[in-house]
Amino acid sequence: MMTHARAIALPGWAGKPVETQLEGWPVVERFEPPEGDCAVGLTDLSHRPKAIVQGAGAQRLGLARPGQAVWNGQSLAGCLKPGHAVVLDLTGPLEMKPADSSWTDMTDGWVLLGLWGPLSLDVVQGLVTVDVEPRERGGALFFATSCHGVPVQLFNLRAQKPGFVISCARSHGQNLFEACIRAGRQSGLKVTGLKAYSDWLCGPAA
Amino acid sequence: MPFLIDCPNCGRRSPYEFKFGGECKRAPDPGADVKAWCDYLYLYENMSGVQDEWWYHTMGCRSWLKIRRNTVTHEIIEE
Amino acid sequence: MAGRLPGCATQVLDRARPVRIYFQGRQVDAFEGDSVASALLASGIDTFSRSFKYHRRRAPSCLSGQCSRCTMSVDGRMHVKTCQTSVREGMSVEPHGSVEFDPKSLADTFSWALPTGFYYKYFYKPQWFWKRVKEVFRAMPGNMATVRPLAGKSRIDAVNLSPEMLVVGGGLAGIEAAITAAQAGVRVVLAEADGWLGGFDAFQGEAGHRRAQDSIRRLREHGNVRVLTSTWVSAIYPDGLAICVQSCGGEGPEGVLERVFHVRAGTTVIATGATSVPPLFENNDRPGIILPEAAQRLVHLWGIRPGTRILLAGGDDYLARVGLELIDKGIGLAGLADYRESGPDEALRARLSEHGVRIWSGYKVTGSHGRTRVEGATLAALGGSDVQTVACDTIVASSGRYPRHKLLGQAGARMAYDSGLNFYLPEDVPRAYHAAGRLLGLEDPEAIMAQGRVAAVRALEGLGIDVGTMGQEARQALERPSPLRAVSAQPLSTEAGKKAKTFVCYCHDVTEKNVEQAVEEGFSDIETCKRYTTATQGACQGGMCEANFTHVLARKRPELGSRTLPTTRPPVASISLGAMAAGHHDNPQLSPLHHVQLEHGGRPMRLGSWIRMNHFGDELAESLAVHQAAGICDVSMLGKFRVFGPDAKKLLNRVMTREVGNLAGNKILYSSSCNEEGILLDDGVVLKMGEDDYFVTTLAGRAPVTEEWFARWCREEDWQVHVVNLTETRAGMNVAGPKSREILSKLTDADLSNEAFPFLTWARVKMAGVDVIAMRMGFVGELSYELLCPSSQAGFLWKRILEAGKPLGLVPFGIECLNICRLEKGHAIPGLDTDGFTNLFESSFGWMLNRTKTETVGKPMLELFSDRPLKEQLIAFSMDGKSPVLDGCLVVKGPRQLGRVTSIRYSPLLDKTIGLALVEPDEDWREGGKVRLWLGEGREVEAAFAKPPFYDPSGGRMKA
Amino acid sequence: MPTSQPVLRYKQPEKRYDVIVIGAGLHGLAAAYNLARYHRVGRIAVLERRYIGFGGSGRNTEMIRANKRAHETLPFYKESLEMWDGLSAELEWNLMVQKKGLIALAHSDGELAVMRMLSDSQRRAGIKIDMLGPEEVKKMVPSLDVSDKPALPVAGAQFHPEGGTVHHDAALWGYAKAASRCGVDICAGVEVTGFYVEGGKVNGVRTNVGNIAAGKVHVAVGGYSSEIARMLGVKYPVVTIPMQVMTTEVMAPFLDYYVASPRLHWYTQQTLKGDLILGGQLDPWQSWNSSTTWQECSERVAFILEYFPDLAHARVVRSWSGLCDCTGDSAPVMGPSGIDGLSLDIAWGYYGFKSTPACGKYAAEYIATGKVPEKIRHFGLDRFYNRQRVREIII
Known part of the structure; x- marks a missing residue:
């Protein structure tokens, strides 16, 4: 039974959603007609587990400095400030398992969008005013900034191919989603289901 | 130099990501008299030049930062 | 007059693709690549606009987006610079007002009666006369656009960019700067105002074309340069933000008309070029008088003949070269007036003479003649008395060059006049900004390119980027001879035109005489003179007039010595309101229960940034249902926080007026918070979830400020305390009413009885399978449970509760009903029933101040003033039945104004109108006292002072 | 002609004056003019470090109005608004007073409640005020969108018929001209760098062109009052904040009123010339x-x-900003400074322009008599x- 509800209304032009249920969450598997290849994909990942980790727990995540992020193929951890990290689980089971009391489950508090594909950097640059691809190389990056007035948290995965995840407060979910669509219009952004995203995330390096 | 605030957590950011928190002041002792408290609450150095001030990074790390800024040129003075 | 040159191929025009546009409904044939202005000029249209004050005929003089004399209405859009707008099939072009026949041009004849500042000097009395005159004034200005309802869809997009380098200007210098940076591997944005690259060289005939094409080709080899053509960088702001507005044409059903790039670059190279200064002579504003660049643009870009008999005038070899280019295209010249005794360069003079061009050396133009456009010019010998008249249909004239300095000025540079060069050069260019090219007075293309590279190298070095050997090479190239070339001295008039008008400011029709008169009247400072004459304040914002304005001022007041330029302010080029607004979006916050409430008939309204439900059709019925059965209300926007860590208690004791320390078990602590002045800010509850682990709520919509407030009160402490904003993590529902226990019990195995779960306690329960924190609270005065559940499950739980409650009379209710119920209980809401001056004691929350705790924010001020009389107090009152009194009504006593009604509602349950008022202390605020409410002159209603609550004074119902 | x-x-x-006024902005010139014209105080000088009207006097939106909130100060604003009427004739200089009417929009029931409260306070002070419904607003301003399209639709409005505009430069020059004629010395390029205070009494100022003795000194420096405070070794309850204004290209008359939204902090009006003046919000720092x-x-x-969608293609040609010296209670500081002979007229935030005539009158009265006039009693530092x-x- 679907006991959870999406924070974001899917646009009609994205196609007909083929939905399944995951632990009570309605999840769009794919859209009909099929999305095909896309330069930029936008995928609602809000059902994924998320947490804020503060204090001692944050130090154990192995993040040396603010802005740094770690992507281990399952979860993403980003350092907001010393002793304050954000953890997102992108591929594991749909259950937030806090390691200790320094974790606070934020799964329901934030929406999470995947913004991925060859032109995703262009789209993200159009969304925020910070340089999300600075010259210094190495590792994933984490940013907390504003996107058209909405406070957002942004990960640049930097995993062989360009891809980002962006989150914000649930109540602003629709605003952020629409901002992504506006910013991506020029680049041929498509709204996709989870399958396309997983294929991209776990598929071969581009 | 553009007016950007160097947040120790987030890097150089537009001041519009922050909330301005006013000049740094020292509160009197809780037992101080009315004059001391009202001076503290209502009067300002309002420096035309360099002053220490508080900024809160609303759109970023949500921390309060102490910034030394020239209020005429917007130059941020590194400590 | 004008017309196309036969068979002339140009870089931008595609003669194979005709385009039709409509000027005042009449078809004008153009070609792909034409600008609207070029199409109109080619078809022989001479008058584009009428001037502001005198309604004189005006036509474009620069054709580069600066003079704004070519502005018209295009497809309903006002003030479009037609020289910067590409033609599109079917485009409709209208001048602003009637240009061919304009009765208001009588003003030109009567201008003797309108001296500088005449509107200040006349009409100061009587008052009624001014009132009439001003209506005449309103109708007078020329080139007034009409605001029309906008038809059709056109979008303006906003895009953020954060490259390492922004290059402004796509001429040789800008292109070289971009290439240099691209070679160093940085991301570059290059913005060019024209629709093509090449800058000045794009219209310098064959040689220039080759140079430009070579540069462009090399630029295209680099993928990391984003080139934005048709893009004006309209401003650079103190925070380093550059606003770049690209004109996109707006094609397609939902076409983008303009795209605004908000560019935050690490460093910026400004290579905006230079422009010819319009000449000063009598009637220097006639159609047909154009700058040399405009003549070149016409010929080389659009294959248009500027005229058939052209007089060139100036003091620069540039004009001679332009003359040769015109001859080359078979265009007739009336001659060249060069105010230098020596005349043009020997070789140029020889070539001109070969073609039989008459050259007047040591002569300048002193006036123009003609009716609708130039028909002749008067020349005068500079040193002598000889005066000649020359017949011509076009005057191509310039009096030197002037840097396009505005962006540099906005970036913080100062422009200093160099009398040797007769040019303004930048000084004190701030770090992160670098100037290049013709902007610096350079003329030699090699020097310009080298200098563009040097600027880029310096910019990159400023970013801490290693440029290798590039820097050295660029600097060496610049050391070649003659990088900087002086511009000839201006052929400046030594006195103001005596009879006819010599325009300094074309936009506002300000003449030389006006400026001189202003100086004589004491407006000698550049800023005051500018404001008094209104020179430089028109559409071109000084672009075409600053040089001459400062010159005339300097001539009149030589004692001031240096020439200063007026302050540069954004925008450089006018920017549409739509472009300014692009990127701003209303971001309403939606509750997790938003959609489900809409399904149940909720009527949304905006409260702050949140959208909430005002009611579900009938707030009175809702309030009765709450009292008689049960209701459910969305309270998700209440601020919710987790505060934990060893020092959590310290922080809470500081920001809360009550003591948090002794909170134990499943008790709820209701507390308030104040600012340092003791002003009431907020109220909420504190729950203890574990050791050093608290859950705190704050007023609806206050979560962001509260988070900042918590951080503020430990910013100077070394405390171990963590705050997590859980506002969005948990939705909130208030299920209230005598049947609420029965309803909720259907959904849970937990014991909700009063014994197991008494008033002001909380519990974790599973309700319909959902994890819920349930709190027994009494805001609406009935038995009620505030349920906090995971946001994504809120809709599910809401539906289950409604299903379970429907048979028992449960209804959803909105904030109107909430207001009725809380007023019945006399509950005040901080910030609504109090204001920014109401301290804790003056509100009804004074009891919450823990007098023994010293660390509470605001307590010192509250204590200091505690023995003095209150300034105001919050009182309650009631009236029988329904009253017309509304929120905000004044509370009065004779002539005294005592305060105002903060909330007032009709309670159907009590059949009374009850309210709260924030008032000065008065003896009437006692049992039996009267509260007088002012309804307007001579009309008052009386209400009875009352001590709340009005309903269930013992609180038995909510504690049941 | x-x-x-x-x-x-x-x-x-x-070398010496009986009264020195610091600041040749509107308030300083108005005080000097009133002193010279209506009080016998001897020789008067106005010292200005830049030029006449350098500060806020030349950088405002020319709005005049009296629809303020505090009932104890409304009579002051009412008088100031009325004084503009006769001023052109008095100064023999057309100040281009246009009482075109001010429409302040409300966007919710809550705002309407506040507006009703304000309106009633103002009416009780004798100021003409009407409340308008959206349809009435639409009739007066046809280009305004009163539908539910804007995120915060127009719920109603307050109409202040006596509100309007005065040309700020005209007012400056009018006062300057009249003050000069009454014998006031206006000295530009003279920067006050310090004060001579002895025994709690001021007796002169230090300037870049030498010391000047004075019986009394009046401070009317607009946004720069804290710099004066530093010279005196005190602090004022003032924070200096810029405010932004814009102007557009000219358009045929389409907007007859001053329209504002207090909630969204914007206002706009069309000048006689036909351009729009837009603005309304202080910078956030x-x-x-x-x-x-x-x-x-x-x-x-x-x-x-949102409210004037048809203006999307109108074009802004210039923007500028002025410094506002703001107090926490949005009221100014006028009268005694705590130092004998030194009077203050500061902290006017962004409502100094409209208050000029009354400020000039009462500042002069206070300087001349040493007694705080009733109408500015609430503006003291002691509050x-x-x-x-x-x-x-x-x-």
């Missing part, structure tokens, strides 16, 4: 830098377009120490 008679006459300062900023301007325009702050803020 008038010939080129000097309008502005700058003088070199003499303290600053002495009068560069234009983008954010405030852009946000104002975005809001204005910050006895919880008597003016309730000007609406929350």
Whole structure:
């Protein structure tokens, strides 16, 4: 039974959603007609587990400095400030398992969008005013900034191919989603289901 | 130099990501008299030049930062 | 007059693709690549606009987006610079007002009666006369656009960019700067105002074309340069933000008309070029008088003949070269007036003479003649008395060059006049900004390119980027001879035109005489003179007039010595309101229960940034249902926080007026918070979830400020305390009413009885399978449970509760009903029933101040003033039945104004109108006292002072 | 026809004056003019470090109105608004007074409640005020969108028929001209760098061109009052914040009223020339830098377009900003400074322009008589120490 509800209304032009249920969450598997290849994909990942980790727990995540992020193929951890990290689980089971009391489950508090594909950097640059691809190389990056007035948290995965995840407060979910669509219009952004995203995330390096 | 605030957590950011928190002041002792408290609450150095001030990074790390800024040129003075 | 040159191929025009546009409904044939202005000029249209004050005929003089004399209405859009707008099939072009026949041009004849500042000097009395005159004034200005309802869809997009380098200007210098940076591997944005690259060289005939094409080709080899053509960088702001507005044409059903790039670059190279200064002579504003660049643009870009008999005038070899280019295209010249005794360069003079061009050396133009456009010019010998008249249909004239300095000025540079060069050069260019090219007075293309590279190298070095050997090479190239070339001295008039008008400011029709008169009247400072004459304040914002304005001022007041330029302010080029607004979006916050409430008939309204439900059709019925059965209300926007860590208690004791320390078990602590002045800010509850682990709520919509407030009160402490904003993590529902226990019990195995779960306690329960924190609270005065559940499950739980409650009379209710119920209980809401001056004691929350705790924010001020009389107090009152009194009504006593009604509602349950008022202390605020409410002159209603609550004074119902 | 008679006459300062006014903005010139014209106080000088009207007097939106909140100060604003009427004739200079009417929009029931409260207070003070419904607003301003399209639709409005505009430069020059004629010395390029205070009494100022003795000194320096405070070794309850304004290209008359939204902090009016003046929000931080900023301007325009969608293609040609010296209670500081002979007229925030005539009158009265006039009684510094702050803020 679907006991959870999406924070974001899917646009009609994205196609007909083929939905399944995951632990009570309605999840769009794919859209009909099929999305095909896309330069930029936008995928609602809000059902994924998320947490804020503060204090001692944050130090154990192995993040040396603010802005740094770690992507281990399952979860993403980003350092907001010393002793304050954000953890997102992108591929594991749909259950937030806090390691200790320094974790606070934020799964329901934030929406999470995947913004991925060859032109995703262009789209993200159009969304925020910070340089999300600075010259210094190495590792994933984490940013907390504003996107058209909405406070957002942004990960640049930097995993062989360009891809980002962006989150914000649930109540602003629709605003952020629409901002992504506006910013991506020029680049041929498509709204996709989870399958396309997983294929991209776990598929071969581009 | 553009007016950007160097947040120790987030890097150089537009001041519009922050909330301005006013000049740094020292509160009197809780037992101080009315004059001391009202001076503290209502009067300002309002420096035309360099002053220490508080900024809160609303759109970023949500921390309060102490910034030394020239209020005429917007130059941020590194400590 | 004008017309196309036969068979002339140009870089931008595609003669194979005709385009039709409509000027005042009449078809004008153009070609792909034409600008609207070029199409109109080619078809022989001479008058584009009428001037502001005198309604004189005006036509474009620069054709580069600066003079704004070519502005018209295009497809309903006002003030479009037609020289910067590409033609599109079917485009409709209208001048602003009637240009061919304009009765208001009588003003030109009567201008003797309108001296500088005449509107200040006349009409100061009587008052009624001014009132009439001003209506005449309103109708007078020329080139007034009409605001029309906008038809059709056109979008303006906003895009953020954060490259390492922004290059402004796509001429040789800008292109070289971009290439240099691209070679160093940085991301570059290059913005060019024209629709093509090449800058000045794009219209310098064959040689220039080759140079430009070579540069462009090399630029295209680099993928990391984003080139934005048709893009004006309209401003650079103190925070380093550059606003770049690209004109996109707006094609397609939902076409983008303009795209605004908000560019935050690490460093910026400004290579905006230079422009010819319009000449000063009598009637220097006639159609047909154009700058040399405009003549070149016409010929080389659009294959248009500027005229058939052209007089060139100036003091620069540039004009001679332009003359040769015109001859080359078979265009007739009336001659060249060069105010230098020596005349043009020997070789140029020889070539001109070969073609039989008459050259007047040591002569300048002193006036123009003609009716609708130039028909002749008067020349005068500079040193002598000889005066000649020359017949011509076009005057191509310039009096030197002037840097396009505005962006540099906005970036913080100062422009200093160099009398040797007769040019303004930048000084004190701030770090992160670098100037290049013709902007610096350079003329030699090699020097310009080298200098563009040097600027880029310096910019990159400023970013801490290693440029290798590039820097050295660029600097060496610049050391070649003659990088900087002086511009000839201006052929400046030594006195103001005596009879006819010599325009300094074309936009506002300000003449030389006006400026001189202003100086004589004491407006000698550049800023005051500018404001008094209104020179430089028109559409071109000084672009075409600053040089001459400062010159005339300097001539009149030589004692001031240096020439200063007026302050540069954004925008450089006018920017549409739509472009300014692009990127701003209303971001309403939606509750997790938003959609489900809409399904149940909720009527949304905006409260702050949140959208909430005002009611579900009938707030009175809702309030009765709450009292008689049960209701459910969305309270998700209440601020919710987790505060934990060893020092959590310290922080809470500081920001809360009550003591948090002794909170134990499943008790709820209701507390308030104040600012340092003791002003009431907020109220909420504190729950203890574990050791050093608290859950705190704050007023609806206050979560962001509260988070900042918590951080503020430990910013100077070394405390171990963590705050997590859980506002969005948990939705909130208030299920209230005598049947609420029965309803909720259907959904849970937990014991909700009063014994197991008494008033002001909380519990974790599973309700319909959902994890819920349930709190027994009494805001609406009935038995009620505030349920906090995971946001994504809120809709599910809401539906289950409604299903379970429907048979028992449960209804959803909105904030109107909430207001009725809380007023019945006399509950005040901080910030609504109090204001920014109401301290804790003056509100009804004074009891919450823990007098023994010293660390509470605001307590010192509250204590200091505690023995003095209150300034105001919050009182309650009631009236029988329904009253017309509304929120905000004044509370009065004779002539005294005592305060105002903060909330007032009709309670159907009590059949009374009850309210709260924030008032000065008065003896009437006692049992039996009267509260007088002012309804307007001579009309008052009386209400009875009352001590709340009005309903269930013992609180038995909510504690049941 | 008038010939080129000097309008502005700058003088070199003499060695001593009976009254020195610091600041040749509107308030300083108005005080000097009133002193010279209506009081016998001897020789008067106005010292100005830049030029006449350098500060806020030349950088405002020319709005005049009296629809303030605090009932104790409304009579002052009412009088000031009325005084503008006769001023052109008195100064023999057309100030281009246009009482075109001010429409302040409300966007919710809550705002309407506040507006009703304000309106009633104002009516009781004798100021003409009407409440309008959306349809009435639409009739007066046909280009305004009163539908539910804007995110915050128009719920109603307050109409203040006596509100309007005065040409700020005209007012400046009118006062300057009249003051000169009454014998006031206006000295530009004279920067006060310090004060001579002995035994708690001021007796002169230090300037870049030498010391000048004075019996009395009046401070009317607009946004720069804290610099004066530093010279005196005190602090004032003032924070300096810039405010942004924009102007557009000219359009045929389409907007007859001044329209404002207090909630969204914007206002707009069409000048006689036909351009629109747009603005209404302070910068979000303290600053002495009068560069234009983008954010405030852009946000104002975005809001204005919600209500005037047809203006999307109107074009802004210039923006500027002025420094406002703001107090926490949005009321000024006028009268005694705590130092004998030194009087204050500061902290006017962004409502100094409209208050000019009454300020000039009462500042002069206070300087001449040493008694605080009843109408400015609430503007004293003492109010910050006895919880008597003016309730000007609406929350």
